[in-house]
Amino acid sequence: MPTYFDALWDMHRIAAADEVYDLIAIDRVLLHERTGGVALKSLAEKGYSVKDPSRVFAIMDHIVSFREGRGRDEARSPGGETFITETRRMANDAGIHLIDTDNPAQGIVHVAAPEQGIALPGLSLVCPDSHTCSLGALGALAWGIGSSEAEHAVATGCLRVKKPKQMLVRVENELPDGVTAKDLALHLIATHGAAGGKRCAVEFAGPAIQVMTVEERLTLCNMAAEFGAFTAIIAPDEAVIAYVRGRPFSPDSKEAFLHWSKLATSESSGHDEIITIDARTVRPQITWGTSPEEALPLGMTVPATAKKAALDYMGLSVGEQIAGLPIDGAFIGSCTNGRLSDLQLAASVIRGRRVAPHVRAVCVPGSWSVRREAEALGLDRIFRDAGFTWGAPGCAMCFYAGGDTFAPGARVVSSTNRNFEGRQGPGVRTHLASPAVVAASAVAGVIADAQSLSVLGRVA
Amino acid sequence: MPDPLIRHTGIAAPLLIDNVDTDQIIPSREMKAVSRTGLAEGLFAGWRYRSPGSREPVPEFVLNRPGFERASVLIAGANFGCGSSREHAVWALAEFGFRVIIAESFNEIFHGNCLRNGVLPVVLKGVSDLRALGWDQATDLTIDLAQQTVERADQPGWQGEFDIDAYPKHLLLEGLDPIGLTLKSADVLDQFEQVDRVARPWVYKDYSAA
Numbered sequence: 001m002p003t004y005f006d007a008l009w010d011m012h013r014i015a016a017a018d019e020v021y022d023l024i025a026i027d028r029v030l031l032h033e034r035t036g037g038v039a040l041k042s043l044a045e046k047g048y049s050v051k052d053p054s055r056v057f058a059i060m061d062h063i064v065s066f067r068e069g070r071g072r073d074e075a076r077s078p079g080g081e082t083f084i085t086e087t088r089r090m091a092n093d094a095g096i097h098l099i100d101t102d103n104p105a106q107g108i109v110h111v112a113a114p115e116q117g118i119a120l121p122g123l124s125l126v127c128p129d130s131h132t133c134s135l136g137a138l139g140a141l142a143w144g145i146g147s148s149e150a151e152h153a154v155a156t157g158c159l160r161v162k163k164p165k166q167m168l169v170r171v172e173n174e175l176p177d178g179v180t181a182k183d184l185a186l187h188l189i190a191t192h193g194a195a196g197g198k199r200c201a202v203e204f205a206g207p208a209i210q211v212m213t214v215e216e217r218l219t220l221c222n223m224a225a226e227f228g229a230f231t232a233i234i235a236p237d238e239a240v241i242a243y244v245r246g247r248p249f250s251p252d253s254k255e256a257f258l259h260w261s262k263l264a265t266s267e268s269s270g271h272d273e274i275i276t277i278d279a280r281t282v283r284p285q286i287t288w289g290t291s292p293e294e295a296l297p298l299g300m301t302v303p304a305t306a307k308k309a310a311l312d313y314m315g316l317s318v319g320e321q322i323a324g325l326p327i328d329g330a331f332i333g334s335c336t337n338g339r340l341s342d343l344q345l346a347a348s349v350i351r352g353r354r355v356a357p358h359v360r361a362v363c364v365p366g367s368w369s370v371r372r373e374a375e376a377l378g379l380d381r382i383f384r385d386a387g388f389t390w391g392a393p394g395c396a397m398c399f400y401a402g403g404d405t406f407a408p409g410a411r412v413v414s415s416t417n418r419n420f421e422g423r424q425g426p427g428v429r430t431h432l433a434s435p436a437v438v439a440a441s442a443v444a445g446v447i448a449d450a451q452s453l454s455v456l457g458r459v460a
Numbered sequence: 461m462p463d464p465l466i467r468h469t470g471i472a473a474p475l476l477i478d479n480v481d482t483d484q485i486i487p488s489r490e491m492k493a494v495s496r497t498g499l500a501e502g503l504f505a506g507w508r509y510r511s512p513g514s515r516e517p518v519p520e521f522v523l524n525r526p527g528f529e530r531a532s533v534l535i536a537g538a539n540f541g542c543g544s545s546r547e548h549a550v551w552a553l554a555e556f557g558f559r560v561i562i563a564e565s566f567n568e569i570f571h572g573n574c575l576r577n578g579v580l581p582v583v584l585k586g587v588s589d590l591r592a593l594g595w596d597q598a599t600d601l602t603i604d605l606a607q608q609t610v611e612r613a614d615q616p617g618w619q620g621e622f623d624i625d626a627y628p629k630h631l632l633l634e635g636l637d638p639i640g641l642t643l644k645s646a647d648v649l650d651q652f653e654q655v656d657r658v659a660r661p662w663v664y665k666d667y668s669a670a
């Protein structure tokens with residue numbers, strides 16, 4: 001029996017390019033200012049044009065300033081303005097959709113694309129960014145590509161791709177209260193390794209996935225980039241179809257609705273690899289090292305197998321308790337955990353509390369849409385009153401691009417997806433966790449889980 | 461788009477140094493604009509010119525030696541093109557006029573970048589030490605891509621052989637980059653799109669007004 005991934009692959013397969021590669025039709029190309037402007041420029045220099053500008057989107061997110069009240073060209077890194085202005089110019093010349101820094105739809109590409117209905121079930125989407133796998137959460141055939149492939153997709157409307165092997169990650173039962181999709185992702189990566197995805201298209205399925213909200217699925221699929229997967233995918237269901245309907249770029253057509261409901265079929269089988277997880281065994285996670293696989297349930301100690309380089313960088317030693325480590329910074333945001341439900345979860349932890357005095361705490365909503373909804377619910381007041389900086393949407397402190405960040409040696413708990421050396425700045429020590437753990441740690445001033453602040457429950 | 465490369469004859473310039481990295485091929489200070497042209501002048505700038513920024517030639521450097529100024533085949537050592545994956549290195553070599561690089565071995569990313577940009581990377585079968593073949597006098601080499609052979613004007617009878625995968629060979633023979641190659645199948649792409657437009661019309665709807 002073919003898998004859901006097989007079905008999408010066949011739907012988009014134009015022809016075999018040769019014995020190894022297929023030509024796959026690409027329905028949407030997403031670009032951002034860090035790689036997109038260069039791709040458009042290089043294409044123009046080679047004398048090629050954009051095949052179908054109405055199906056190419058450029059969104060400003062990586063380099064834009066996250067300062068409240070930022071200017072139109074304001075970058076968060078020195079010299080970053082040219083990425084913004086060049087991408088704007090190239091996008092306008094090419095006639096593609098541009099979601100500019102001052103557009104009310106602007107946000108991190110992987111947050112904005114679902115919100116705007118650019119990503120839809122059954123579509124093929126590519127973006128020169130490794131976290132494009134997030135969009136598999138909607139049942140899209142979406143994956144991250146390199147810069148010359150982006151040029152190819154834009155110029156030809158297709159890509160020459162080798163069909164990946166497939167893996168099923170089946171998650172039985174349900175996650176316990178207080179355990180999030182982020183914890184499940186870190187648990188999976190810690191258990192099977194940062195290369196555990198074996199370059200497969202990884203399909204998530206099972207009871208624990210079925211009960212997840214679309215935002216939780218986006219978080220889970222996002223982390224597939226840290227699992228060494230080709231991409232992630234979840235077969236769409238009624239929840240996904242309800243989510244995508246009525247969005248700006250989403251079709252209002254009976255044919256589309258019918259097509260989506262046909263995609264939402266029963267279980268697929270025939271994967272090359274299968275991993276099964278019992279969701280009941282997953283606990284709130286925290287990373288202690290410099291790879292996302294170096295994660296443990298909160299309350300555990302640094303393992304004896306820890307590599308010296310990771311310990312040195314993180315300023316830790318074997319046997320040390322991770323919970324209780326004093327922190328200097330906390331960051332909530334990114335394409336992993338910068339959506340409304342993430343902010344609601346964090347706000348439920350910090351409501352009526354204050355960030356510890358020595359901690360620099362920053363919350364940057366993943367998009368203007370998230371920010372507006374959060375403000376309508378009064379979440380901005382909760383964050384600000386607690387002592388968080390409330391930022392303007394973008395990738396912000398998820399990765400260092402020069403410019404403002406935490407100090408070298410600072411210990412930071414972050415709702416992002418990468419804890420590599422220097423990822424958040426030179427010498428910055430990143431501990432990845434769910435927004436609940438980041439919020440609790442910001443308040444406690446040490447690594448802590450929400451329960452230890454006597455705050456319980458999943459977000460409503 | 462690169463010119464087709466079927467059979468190429470040109471002067472061979474020896475640069476028999478191992479581990480030449482892309483920053484030596486094109487120093488970052490020579491990459492002045494977000495552009496893939498205007499790089500030939502900066503090629504090997506650190507060795508070719510007296511000092512950073514200057515254009516005063518170092519007479520001993522091979523590309524400044526009489527007879528080698530118009531070389532189009534580079535003879536290189538082991539692990540050529542290592543270091544940063546910058547595609548500028550190949551752009552600079554190609555713009556200078558190099559069509560073929562014969563090396564003892566290549567960095568993998570650089571090797572792929574060559575093929576994408578119309579430059580043929582060659583590793584001669586059964587030749588582990590290129591120095592032993594002697595390159596001091598400027599001589600013409602003929603590289604026949606169709607036959608996958610190399611011949612020297614100064615040593616009639618000598619012949620080298622090399623391997624190349626079918627897909628890059630096709631790209632180079634036809635003078636295509638991957639985009640150009642795919643666009644050659646434009647009718648197949650169009651046919652697919654016509655059928656798909658009927659099956660999934662909403663995918664192709666222009667939402668510019670949205």
Ligand code: SF4
Nearest residue numbers: 131334335395398399
């Ligand atoms: S938020 Fe971070 S991981 Fe996500 S796209 Fe931006 S830089 Fe990449």
